[in-house]
Each structure stands twice: as structure tokens, then as C-alpha cells.
Amino acid sequence: MSPRRVRAESDAVGRQDRPLRITVDGEPVDGVEGQTLAGVLLAADRLAWRRGRSGAPRGVFCGIGVCFDCLVTVGEDRDVRACRRRARDGDEVTTQSRAPGGLVDRNEPTPPPTEK
Amino acid sequence: MTHRDIVVVGAGPAGLAAAEGALAAGARVTLIDSADQPGGQYHRMLPEAYEATRPEALQHGWTAFQRRLRRVRGHPDCAWWSESSVWALERPDPAPDRDSDLDRDPDRDSDPDRDREQPRPPRVHVLRGPADGSGRRRTTLEPDALVLAVGAHDRVLPFPGWELPGVFTAGAAQALAKGERVVVGDRAVIAGTGPFLLPVAASLLEAGAQVLEVLEANTPRTVARGWSQRPWQLAAQAGKSGELAEYTALLLRHRVPYRTGRTVVEARGDGRVEEVVTARLRPDWSVVPGSERTLAVDAVCVTHGFSPQLELPVAAGCALRGTLGGEFVAVDDDQATSRPGVYAAGEITGVAGAPAARAEGALAGWRAAGGDPDTAAVRRLRRSRDQGRAFAERLARAHPIGAAWPGWLRPETVVCRCEEADYASLCRAAADPAGSAARVAKLATRAGLGPCQARVCGPTVAELNARLSGAPADREAEGLPVPAPHRRPLAQPIRLGELAAAPQPPHQP
Ligand SMILES: Cc1cc2nc3c(=O)[nH]c(=O)nc-3n(C[C@H](O)[C@H](O)[C@H](O)COP(=O)(O)OP(=O)(O)OC[C@H]3O[C@@H](n4cnc5c(N)ncnc54)[C@H](O)[C@@H]3O)c2cc1C
Ligand code: FES
Numbered sequence: 001m002s003p004r005r006v007r008a009e010s011d012a013v014g015r016q017d018r019p020l021r022i023t024v025d026g027e028p029v030d031g032v033e034g035q036t037l038a039g040v041l042l043a044a045d046r047l048a049w050r051r052g053r054s055g056a057p058r059g060v061f062c063g064i065g066v067c068f069d070c071l072v073t074v075g076e077d078r079d080v081r082a083c084r085r086r087a088r089d090g091d092e093v094t095t096q097s098r099a100p101g102g103l104v105d106r107n108e109p110t111p112p113p114t115e116k
Numbered sequence: 117m118t119h120r121d122i123v124v125v126g127a128g129p130a131g132l133a134a135a136e137g138a139l140a141a142g143a144r145v146t147l148i149d150s151a152d153q154p155g156g157q158y159h160r161m162l163p164e165a166y167e168a169t170r171p172e173a174l175q176h177g178w179t180a181f182q183r184r185l186r187r188v189r190g191h192p193d194c195a196w197w198s199e200s201s202v203w204a205l206e207r208p209d210p211a212p213d214r215d216s217d218l219d220r221d222p223d224r225d226s227d228p229d230r231d232r233e234q235p236r237p238p239r240v241h242v243l244r245g246p247a248d249g250s251g252r253r254r255t256t257l258e259p260d261a262l263v264l265a266v267g268a269h270d271r272v273l274p275f276p277g278w279e280l281p282g283v284f285t286a287g288a289a290q291a292l293a294k295g296e297r298v299v300v301g302d303r304a305v306i307a308g309t310g311p312f313l314l315p316v317a318a319s320l321l322e323a324g325a326q327v328l329e330v331l332e333a334n335t336p337r338t339v340a341r342g343w344s345q346r347p348w349q350l351a352a353q354a355g356k357s358g359e360l361a362e363y364t365a366l367l368l369r370h371r372v373p374y375r376t377g378r379t380v381v382e383a384r385g386d387g388r389v390e391e392v393v394t395a396r397l398r399p400d401w402s403v404v405p406g407s408e409r410t411l412a413v414d415a416v417c418v419t420h421g422f423s424p425q426l427e428l429p430v431a432a433g434c435a436l437r438g439t440l441g442g443e444f445v446a447v448d449d450d451q452a453t454s455r456p457g458v459y460a461a462g463e464i465t466g467v468a469g470a471p472a473a474r475a476e477g478a479l480a481g482w483r484a485a486g487g488d489p490d491t492a493a494v495r496r497l498r499r500s501r502d503q504g505r506a507f508a509e510r511l512a513r514a515h516p517i518g519a520a521w522p523g524w525l526r527p528e529t530v531v532c533r534c535e536e537a538d539y540a541s542l543c544r545a546a547a548d549p550a551g552s553a554a555r556v557a558k559l560a561t562r563a564g565l566g567p568c569q570a571r572v573c574g575p576t577v578a579e580l581n582a583r584l585s586g587a588p589a590d591r592e593a594e595g596l597p598v599p600a601p602h603r604r605p606l607a608q609p610i611r612l613g614e615l616a617a618a619p620q621p622p623h624q625p
Contacts, residue, residue: 063288
């Protein structure tokens with residue numbers, strides 16, 4: 001197991017979970033209201049969702065809107081920092097890539113793949 | 117006294133105290149934060165939707181914080197702007213023609229303090245709406261004085277594998293655990309330097325993760341020498357000792373080893389972190405050969421100190437001061453910056469923790485609003501601010517970044533995360549006789565030119581360039597402007613559509 005939400009029943013802060021569902025590249029992903037998109041993705045054990053120039057996977061690094069590693073497209077809005085945007089039920093999230101063939105920098109030379 | 121309009125940017129410990137101070141001095145306050153809840157990093161609140169019945173379980177000083185929040189938000193002269201990002205500060209004309217300034221308020225001219233505030237502070241450009249959304253509302257404010265309290269973010273030095281998913285800043289782990297109850301992994305190592313390692317370990321333990329080790333890179337000697345004698349007494353003055361003692365007890369209870377003089381020198385894994393290599397360090401952070409150990413983990417949380425968010429102070433034209441711990445905004449005894457009408461408080465002036473940030477904020481707000489500089493309460497604030505500054509200095513001395521850290525870099529180690537510029541390419545650019553200046557290196561390697569605009573790698577690249585080329589970091593290259601770190605005309609991203617849309621009057625709900 002990896003990242004996850006503390007279980008509501010045993011959470012010291014005494015919280016309520018109201019479920020929500022977003023889609024990520026068309027696939028449904030469940031979270032709870034109040035979470036950031038990054039939180040939803042992490043708690044669904046998606047550690048990475050963006051690809052860098054070399055194709056290397058990226059997810060959350062700084063968690064507070066500084067590093068831009070976590071960028072996603074939400075509906076029509078490109079380059080949304082997932083760590084800063086609260087998820088809303090029904091959000092349609094599309095992942096991004098800066099690698100050739102990804103959404104950005106299509107005409108860059110092909111770097112060697114760093115990831116199998 | 118006239119009602120001054122004060123804008124406070126940042127609603128963390130410093131900004132909230134600034135708002136309270138300014139309100140107490142009779143000002144009208146607009147308190148702005150890009151987050152949807154006040155509190156900043158230290159008092160990061162749970163989302164309202166969680167309907168938490170015991171939010172105080174994760175917080176220190178919760179009652180006092182709630183009281184302050186009520187006083188500020190409930191004040192008739194305070195406008196609280198959540199989800200509002202200051203994306204630019206626009207300086208007034210450098211040499212205002214005072215005589216032709218026809219629409220000056222005669223009331224204001226009779227106020228002797230006004231003189232100090234010519235020219236006026238910068239105009240504050242704000243975007244209001246969900247983070248990075250399109251169609252946010254654009255508004256401009258023209259305050260009589262501005263208090264900047266925008267805080268800091270973790271500084272993380274590069275090491276092989278630090279770009280793997282599962283390597284987080286310590287602040288990210290903290291923000292996720294405290295702010296939305298997400299724990300970043302089950303088997304975590306926390307590494308770097310500074311007292312911040314402890315609250316992060318505590319949060320992960322509280323959230324049910326296994327913390328395998330907490331690694332302080334500095335040796336016990338460096339730490340002890342920095343704090344000199346009686347460190348806890350000093351911490352007590354800064355209001356931190358109880359908290360730190362609590363964390364230490366928690367580590368003991370969970371039998372989490374706290375090791376000094378050791379750090380994570382590599383993270384490995386296939387698409388995500390699976391193991392780390394830790395090594396013993398000498399006082400200068402050179403690796404002791406043969407001391408490497410491998411540990412299976414699913415999360416690594418790293419911090420090597422804090423970098424202040426300097427883009428707004430730099431945009432306002434505020435002078436910076438170099439310290440042992442890096443550059444910060446220079447302020448005087450009243451928290452005034454070098455720019456008239458611009459005050460600064462909290463971690464952008466030095467890293468001393470929340471209590472110090474509060475004292476600075478209260479002083480900055482009070483003085484920005486024209487409050488009496490010489491009351492007993494103000495003297496008390498100055499004293500506690502001075503204790504905070506002393507604490508910051510000790511902190512920097514006890515937890516320095518060792519000069520030999522680049523020893524753990526390899527040629528293929530990514531230095532700039534955004535552009536994936538590696539150490540070898542920086543070395544190549546520096547070896548080129550024309551390439552030693554930072555700006556040339558930047559163009560040749562693309563280091564610092566990615567989406568984060570060098571917020572993460574900036575100080576590291578500058579340091580490496582200076583060392584590799586033997587030239588000071590800001591040496592001018594032929595025909596190119598001197599690089600200005602922290603100069604980011606857009607402090608926060610804005611979409612073209614939003615820029616094109618007409619600005620709206622500020623005082624709409
Ligand atoms: C991620 C993280 C977590 C931390 N957690 C702890 C902790 O648990 N315990 C601890 O002792 N210390 C913690 N710290 C250290 C922390 O910085 C200080 O303790 C304290 O919060 C500093 O107070 P501040 O008011 O100076 O800044 P902050 O608390 O950082 O507040 C700054 C505020 O300014 C806002 N802001 C910044 N730029 C803009 C802009 N352009 N427009 C609008 N708003 C803006 C931010 O959203 C933020 O709310 C943490 C630091 C970080 C980076
Ligand atoms: S994780 Fe750094 S910007 Fe979101």
C-alpha cells in the first residue's frame with residue numbers, strides 16, 4: 001500500500017466523508033469532498049500523472065503550488081496545479097505530458113526514454 | 117487619524133496578525149490569500165466539507181488562532197478575500213511629480229506620517245476564483261500601505277532520483293496530512309536539516325504511517341554549536357520548546373530513530389521510489405565512504421530549509437539582505453521595507469517559526485496603519501520580534517547546508533526538475549569560457565526556464581554555477597542583462613483571457 005486517506009472512522013479530527021467521483025483520462029476515480037485533485041489522485045494510489053520532457057513520471061513534489069510538477073487539465077483549463085485545486089464531483093481531468101507526442105512541445109527531438 | 121486602507125497579502129500567522137494589528141490601529145483592511153481558508157502553512161485548516169468535530173487535534177495554539185480569526189473576519193472594517201491570488205504588483209512611477217498630483221486628499225496631507233509614504237505603495241493586482249481556473253475576476257487595489265506576508269516553501273537540494281514520484285518535500289507531506297488527511301506512504305524516511313523534520317514525522321505517525329528514520333544531515337556538533345548553550349531556553353523565548361519536546365516524545369514512543377550526520381543520498385525505483393540509499397555525512401556534508409545503507413521505502417520527505425517567496429517583495433522593489441540561510445526581505449525596526457508604504461512580516465524576512473511570524477505581523481500591521489510607535493504593547497512586540505530574529509539566526513547556524521553536498525550529485529542527476537537539466541550539462545556550460553555567467557548557463561542548459569520559473573532550482577543552480585566557474589553567481593555576460601533571481605513579472609499564473617477581460621471594481625462581493 002501507498003498513499004491513502006486516514007480512515008474517517010478512526011480519524012482523530014472526527015470528520016465526515018462525502019464521496020465524489022472525478023474522471024482521469026476517462027477513468028473514474030473516487031475521492032471525498034474537500035480534497036484537492038492531488039489528494040484524490042494520491043489517495044487512489046496514483047502517485048504520478050504527468051510526464052516530463054524525457055517522459056519521466058511526475059506527481060506531487062512541493063504540495064503547495066510552487067513546483068508545477070502536478071499540472072493537469074481540468075475540463076478545458078490547461079495547467080491547473082492539482083495540489084491547489086479542490087476536486088469537484090464530475091471534474092474531467094486529463095493528464096499532461098511534455099514528452100514528444102504529449103500535449104506540449106510536440107516538435108522537440110526525441111530524448112531517450114528513462115522509464116520502462 | 118484617517119482611516120487608512122491596508123492590504124495584507126497572505127493570511128498565515130504573520131498576515132493574520134498584521135490584519136489584526138492594522139484593524140486595532142483603526143485601518144480598513146483587505147486580507148488576501150490564494151487559499152480558500154486562512155491559516156497559512158502553520159494553521160493549515162481542514163476543508164469545510166470534512167465537517168471535522170475535533171480540528172484542534174492536529175493543531176498547536178488552535179484556541180488562540182480561532183479567537184484571532186473571529187476578531188479579524190468578524191471586524192466590520194475587514195474584507196477577507198479567499199481564493200484570491202496577487203499575480204502582480206505595479207510600482208508607481210519612479211519619480212512622482214508631487215505638485216501636479218491634483219487629486220490628493222487634503223486630509224492626508226495634514227498627516228505627518230504621510231510624507232514617508234510618498235510615493236505610494238504599488239498597485240495590487242488580484243485574481244479571484246478557484247486556483248488556476250479560467251474566468252477568475254481580475255481586480256486592482258490601491259492601498260495606502262501594503263503588508264506582504266507570503267511565507268516560504270521548502271528548499272530541497274537535488275540528489276540522484278529526487279525526481280521520482282514518491283519523493284516529496286517535507287512540506288508537501290505535512291500539507292497533505294494536516295490539510296486533507298492524506299498520508300503520503302506507509303514506510304517513510306524523513307531527511308534533510310532543521311527542526312521542521314520533527315512536526316512532519318509527528319504528522320505522518322499520527323496519520324498511521326511507519327516512519328523508519330528521521331535523518332538530520334548536520335552532525336550533533338554543528339547543531340549544538342549553532343544553538344550554543346541553553347538551546348531550549350532560547351526556544352522557549354520563541355514559544356517553540358513545548359511543541360518540540362512533544363514531537364521528541366512522540367518519536368521516542370514510536371521508537372523512531374532520529375539520526376544526526378546522516379542523509380538520503382539517492383532514491384531508486386522503477387517509476388516510483390522503492391528504496392533509498394542513506395549515508396553518513398561529515399560536518400561539511402561530504403559522504404563518509406562505505407557508510408551507505410539501503411532501505412526499502414514508499415515515501416521520502418525532504419527539506420533543507422525554507423526559501424522565502426520573494427517575487428512580490430522584489431516586484432515591489434524591496435531591498436533584500438543576504439544571510440547565512442539565504443536572501444530575505446530587509447526590514448527596519450517597524451517591519452518597514454526599503455519601499456515606502458510596503459511592510460513585510462513572517463518567513464519572507466527570516467525563518468523563525470510561527471510565533472515570531474505573529475509578532476512581526478502584529479507590528480507590521482499596526483505601523484502600516486499609522487499606529488503609535490511607542491506604546492508598551494509595541495515595545496513588547498518589538499522585544500518578541502527581536503527574540504524571533506535571534507532564534508532565526510541560531511536556527512540558521514545550527515542547521516546550515518554543508519558546502520560539500522554537490523559530492524552526491526552524478527553527471528546524470530537532474531538539477532532543474534522542470535527542464536530536466538542535469539549536472540553534467542551545468543558543468544559543460546560552466547566550462548565554456550563564455551558560459552560562466554548564470555544567464556548563459558541558463559540558456560545553454562534551460563535550467564530554471566521551466567514552469568516553476570526557477571522557484572525550486574534557482575538557488576541551487578546559482579550556487580553550482582558560481583562554484584563550477586569560480587565566478588560570482590551574478591557575473592554579467594557580454595551583452596546580456598545581469599540575471600535577477602526572484603524577478604518574476606507574473607507572481608502567479610494568469611490566463612490570457614483573464615488578462616484581456618476588463619478589470620472589475622474591487623468592492624463587489
Ligand atoms: C508546506 C509547509 C508546511 C509547513 N508546516 C508547518 C508546521 O506544520 N509546523 C510548523 O511549525 N511550521 C510549518 N511550516 C513553516 C511555516 O512556514 C511557518 O511556521 C509559518 O506558517 C510561517 O508563517 P507566515 O505567515 O510567514 O507564512 P505562511 O504560513 O506560509 O503564509 C503565507 C500565506 O500567503 C499566501 N500567499 C502566498 N503568495 C500569495 C499570493 N501571491 N497571493 C495571495 N496569497 C499568497 C499563502 O497561500 C499562505 O497562506 C510549514 C512550511 C511549509 C512550506
Ligand atoms: S505539487 Fe508542486 S505545484 Fe503542485
